Amino acid sequence: MPSTALPSQSIGAPIPNNTAHAVSVTLPTWEATVGYEEGEPWVVNKMHSGYPRFFIHSDIQQLCKLIESSYARDNERCFIFPTYNIAKRCRAFIKEKAATMSPPLHPAVRILQLSTPAPANTQEESYKIEANIAIVFFPSNLFSLVKQYWQHTGEGISSRLGEYFLSEMKDKLAEEINNKGPSAKDSISSRSPRTSRSSRSSRSSVSVNNSNISNKQESATFIEERFGRNLDLRYAKEAKKILLSRLASEYDPSYVDASNTYLYPSGMSAIFNAHRAVLGCASAEDAQKLKSVCFGFPYVDTLNILRKWGAGVHFYGFGDDESLDDLEFRLESGEKILSLFCEFPSNPLLKTPDIIRIKYLSEKFGFYIVVDDTVANSSNVNIIPYCDIVVSSLTKIFSGDSNVMAGCLVLNKKSKFYSQLKKFMDEDYEDFFWDQDAIYLERNSRDFQGRSQIMNKNADEVLKLFQSSPLISHIYYPSVTSPESKKNYDAVKRENGGYGALISIVFKDQTDAVCFFNTIKLSKGPSLGTNFTLVCPYAILAHFKELDEVAKWGVDPNLVRLSIGMEKSSELIAALKEALDAAQEQHLV
Template sequence: MGEIKQVLGSAVPPHTPHAISVSLPTWRDNVGYEEGDARVVNSMVSGYPRFFIHLSIERLAKFCEQKYGIGNERCMLLPTQKIAEDCRSFMHDRSVAVGTPINARLVHVFICPEEAQNGDAAPASKARGCADLHIVLFPADAFPIAKQFWQHTGLGISSRLAETCLALLPKENAAAVQRPTSPVSGRFPSKGHNRHYSSVKSPPTSPVLKPAKFSASSEADELDPDTVYLEERYGRNLPLEAASFAKRVLRSRVAGVLLRDDSAHTHEQKELEVGPSVRGISTVAADDVYLCPTGMSAIWTAHAAARATRPLAKSVCFGFPYTDTLKILEKWGPGCYFLGFGVDSDIDELEKILETEAARDSTKPPILALFTEFPSNPLLRSANLPRIRTLADKYDFLIVIDETIGNFVNVEVLPYADILVSSLTKVFSGASNVMGGSLILNPQGRHYPELKKHFNENFEDVYFDEDAIFMERNSRDFKRRIRVIDTNAEAVCDFLRAHSLAGGASSPAIKEVFYPKYTTRQNYDICRIKSADGGEAGGFGGLFSLTFTSLAASHAFFDALPCYKGPSLGTNFTLACPFTILAHFGELDWAAKYGVEEGLVRISVGMEDSRILLRSFEIALKAAEAALISA
């Protein structure tokens, strides 16, 4: 960790074209990012994909604006017509609420290589195929609302899909992206909010471009022909044409049914050895798992399914969640109740809400669904799931649990959920070079038949094939990686807590260590996986947060910690961020009411040597203590 070179705005991991994080090495850098400081923003070549639109997507969007836009229109790029229509509806509804209706237009572009259009596709063309692109065009000043849809739903196109599209564009069109051109006026007449869906193909005489190449990457992340050969030849990636098989492996892996998890070997036979699920519900099958392009899109999909299958009512957000979960519940449907502490006193409040709403209208459930994280991000609190499950059974509402932080190597929460969601982007992948999410229906749940029918009839697989290839590769050893990360995190947290106010240290710089081992431990242990002999086999995960006795100590600790600094978590390497600054910069006082302090530092522990990790945190601790003394 001490040898890490941190360059402001560079990709994390370095030299990774589809990196999930970005280097923001100091506290000042993070504040500058939130304030839009040109020093920070102009240096960024990467960022978390739901917040920072990948440069390849920006380039493709610019092309689409030039070719299909009218006047100053901007656009969002989405993978299907349905999602594009959802985006347009969201923009219309949000804009009507503030009195300035937005009428967005939809354009469908289907891009094929020249060989495919001429019916003489070469092998390379077959591997990458054609690209389907759905464009939502709108006035430039409406971009912030469109960006909300992109951020909250996680349904924007993949950066790998953007590169596929750019690679298939005719040379003259691709080159035109680099220089301003006059937009095409009147190509598609505006029809207000009426549906307008145009179909366009690339000219059949256009030459085919080879996929764009990037600088060499330690992750071998780019999909140029040489890389594809190396990845497949040495057994890392499945062949690109094996995407459907890779998705079947991923669904089986997430379902916990694989008896032999050797996808690279079994690809030739196309058969997977499966058995009863290890998730606490033995009847879970791969067909109960739905892959999503991001973790947040899994949450959005779960909420949409609840609204489509159950009587409409407010939902409950239980515990302080990652910010976009709450935004989804507030902005789609009739709203939600926010019980932001996530402790038993909030369950008491929940019971009062349920009783009041049931008395007001006994013909329907008092709430739609309860959403909670297990444990929560960033305070690592674990809800009392048995008590909540009892209320759900009594009052007939759905429970949606986000297990991203706990993960099913450590905890068993599916028996308490109707729908289980997770961000596969995090520790399931670990490599921080691909996005993904999963959603599982509990086949033993009371509402499984209606939910299953809804998904059978409405679910769209929009997980881009090349992302699935990388996710499959990355996740083959996730169980082994989690064990290492669990061990490392527990050692670091024990060290830091011994030097904290909560741990009884005198004049400490650290106030509290938020970690499932010390935070709502009883609730966590209820779901913590036990070994065959009754002992505890599940760990406490790799994420923890720190609060400090002064802001100066917090800043000093963060700046001195010799690890990567940037958004995201669950990486194979240690990654830290000033969580409240990044997630709640515009609402610091509100977050503080729920214990999410301005100076909170969130740390995701990686797989480094434990001795090196402990020395690194000792360096940061000494810096924080020195800042406390000099303050």
Template sequence: MTTVPEPPTTVGAAIPANTPHAVSVMFPKWQDNIYYEEGNPIVTSRMECGYPRFFIHPFIQKLCTRLLSKYGKPKESAILFPSRKIAERCREFMKRYYSETETVRIVELKFGPYEKYPAMPIFMVVFPEDGFKVAKQFWQHSGDILSSRMAERCLEVLDQQEKEEQEQEKPLPMGNRGRYARKKQQSPELPSGEERQVEAAQYVEERYGRNLPIEFADQAKVALRRRIAGILATESQHIQDYQKATESELESQRALQGDRGIKGLSEQDVYLYPCGMSAIFHAHRCAMAALDSSRKSVCFGFPYTDTLKILQKFGAGCYFYGLGEDKDIDEVEAKLKSGERILSLFCEVPSNPLLKSPDLKRLRQLADEYDFIIVVDETLGNFSNVNVLQHADMVVSSLTKVFSGDSNVMGGSMVLNPNRKHYQAIKAHQDTEFEDLMWCEDALFMERNSRNFKARSKVINANAEALCDYLVDHPKVDKVFYPKFVCRNHYDAVKNPSGGYGGLFSMMVKNEKAAQQFYDNLHCAKGPSLGTNFTLASPYTILAHYTELDWAEEFGVSRYLVRVSVGLEERDHLLKTFGNALNAIDV
């Protein structure tokens, strides 16, 4: 089982500590989160990293700065993307939401092939400095982001090129001049003089069976897609074993309906994306391609923030039912009966951060009767706990979370239900539009991390349930949001027989001061993200809705809500940790 690292304690430290591509960052005090949201350098200047859709990774920032110095003009800014299609979509987005659109341009660059790595196309969208905020919104909402590992390799190529240019400019020593003189082979100089450390880390990853060599990236993606489809007969530790599975063996797994209980489902129905929000963004694009794109969508339940933004800003707009309760389904049905046609309905099972689950069976019946598409985000439930694909046209997930667990790689997935009416139309769209943009190194890390996904999920389920059972009866806790206590009938309707209630919960104490005291005295990792192998807490509403706190309150999302993602720590240790933090409340 995974060893749980000790959390860092200093503001801005990477979580996990000393992890160059970490996807969370330490905010040890409540006030640190407010400083971050306000852009206060007390916090922002000390950040080693952040959640990559919100805080552009330092490697990407450095690469962008160097490219802009070569191809930009004074008072221009830029943002980098991994494909031309994405760059063009960013430019189109800026045409809608930025006034100086005539000055937005795309610069195309290509790095490599480099050593064992494939060619790395980079598309730089360049614009006046005041356009960065709008371009960053596209980066955040769409999730079609550049991999920090790919940016790291591009920096190595730049360093190598610059070194070679410097060598060419130097006069050769007298004894080496002439037709037989040979230039010494140079190894690339890594940023910050870290060459030896990076080489050692790569050696350990490959030599001791943690990560496979880069040559296995394509096979890793196949293994990931089969694992996500739930059609692997075993949880093998080695990708070579996956490749031994014959097509007839895989077909027999599909006939048995696999882990997801969907007959005919195969890895060909699974698509990998740079992150979970990218999968949601492209699910919306699929729906618009399959049906009449002039229809509005429905956002059902209070979702993670960017899902709603995607539905509002791309396409015809959406109807928002923020409570996501049975009476809201009544309203949706009434709207449909009145003649309104909708494109799609997006929901989460359970929702983030209130852990509500909708009545999927009833929603499916409406979708079949009134011809709209259902997209379910299963990130919090995860397919080892819940079977939501049976009611959906598409299921999306952030692989960054519990599927990976190690908090060191981004990824997302979309799974199509092959038995739904609009499957062929969605498939046809994907056949022409899908781009495989999961960087090869990210695929290797994701494959390695997810090998023990099911075993970790069971431990996390048990830890979270024990902790919530303790908290729900604690005198200093006002409310616990957890699928066992919230909309349980709807969650249980899709819960697998061997599944649990997941590893995420939210809690509220008496007031904001009590929440601050609790948070400040909670000894665990504290920052954005969830689904990590270690317990991770955050004042969710402060981080996700700081500029719209009153609006969030309307849907029961309190400004002093604390969201907790439970990890693999010893259960007694977790109970003691939370008990000590609650004892620190003196208001």
């Protein structure tokens, strides 16, 4: 069960407290959230943590600086990826997008590969592994462009891989920086013959606090293995096998088994690679010409992926029956589409699409269906019979502890596209899910089903509280969003399933929303599916620069999203009621 300690209310503190690889970060007030989005120093300068695809972890930042000081040419920056193939994809993205700039740019982009030594003996196997990274060097003026690839695809290195690589190679890089250079026998190896080491002598030296890095890693390892029942690195492969079997067991075995279930380092990476799989299975002509459909208002980077890779996207932001009517008319009129991506239900509006009708249209008109079931999760709904690919963020409720990023992609064995998709995955899939992350995820997910049931029950109690509040104009939750949406959800809800942990509420007055959010004594920051309740002003946090645009799709600036956790129901209700009462009191003044 979650700790009873009060969550931090300090800007920039990790969520959970004192967690080196925390997934969320504290933004304790509405004003702090706005300040973060506007880049205000009083907020930004305190952000020592953040959601990993948006905020580059301090260990990764330090590793980048060391590598740049040792290997970069003048005016170059770098991003680090776990494999050479991913680095090549990033390089292709940079060149393609830079060529469309005004004026067009044709930057030099280089890739360097580095590796750490393999364990020298069986004793070292418990804490040491051969790790590989691929570094993309690019002109520094393109940093914001390259960060788009990092954010959208979720394919950057994990913070734990950054920490491990930093601890293993810090001495060697320090030698490089100080112009001592590694010898041919050094265990850190460069595997890129094209890499230049020019201008090293012109750069200032970078100091590395070796003892701090080692102490932090040893302390974290001791605590997690002593109290968290973690496996050690020798069992990373077994941990991944367990995870694949655990994930596959969530579905009917006639549709899914471990052989068609794939692990990724983030949910976004699973979505990106699902899109890559669809593009890879299509003919070259279709991949270049046919647009995909984004059905329903999605998490922001799903839409970014469909816009920036492939032929583009038709966006049906409402994701309702009328939208399906329009899509069907488009298809009946002769237009072809490549695929349809949707969330089940959507985040943050908790709208559930008519997946059975979508399946019917797919059979008739021959497009792929990719469903993200993160919000409902596989313990509550059985979505696999109605799509070709299921993707999910395991960072969320499957993990629950908010201390590891992960995702999965599952193929439907009964899909008409299964043979093509399976062939693509067999030839293309790389396991770049870092071993230490797999070990943490295996531990965290052991009680996934039980935690999901507790969250379902708590969410139902919270729903009743909000339904009685005169301050709230609308509640979004799969059972109450709309009769149409509830019918669509119930059509695939498991017999013992619930409606999930995510609730969005819209206040009639923004001053009430601000008072409620600022008063509530719960964790406040991005992410969802955590074992503890997590609250954020979603529209402000995710769409601050496009509030007018997202309002067209029903995402109100006064929307507050709550991911309900496992606290005692009475304590949770008391905390929420206290905040509602404070908002009610100031409303009457």
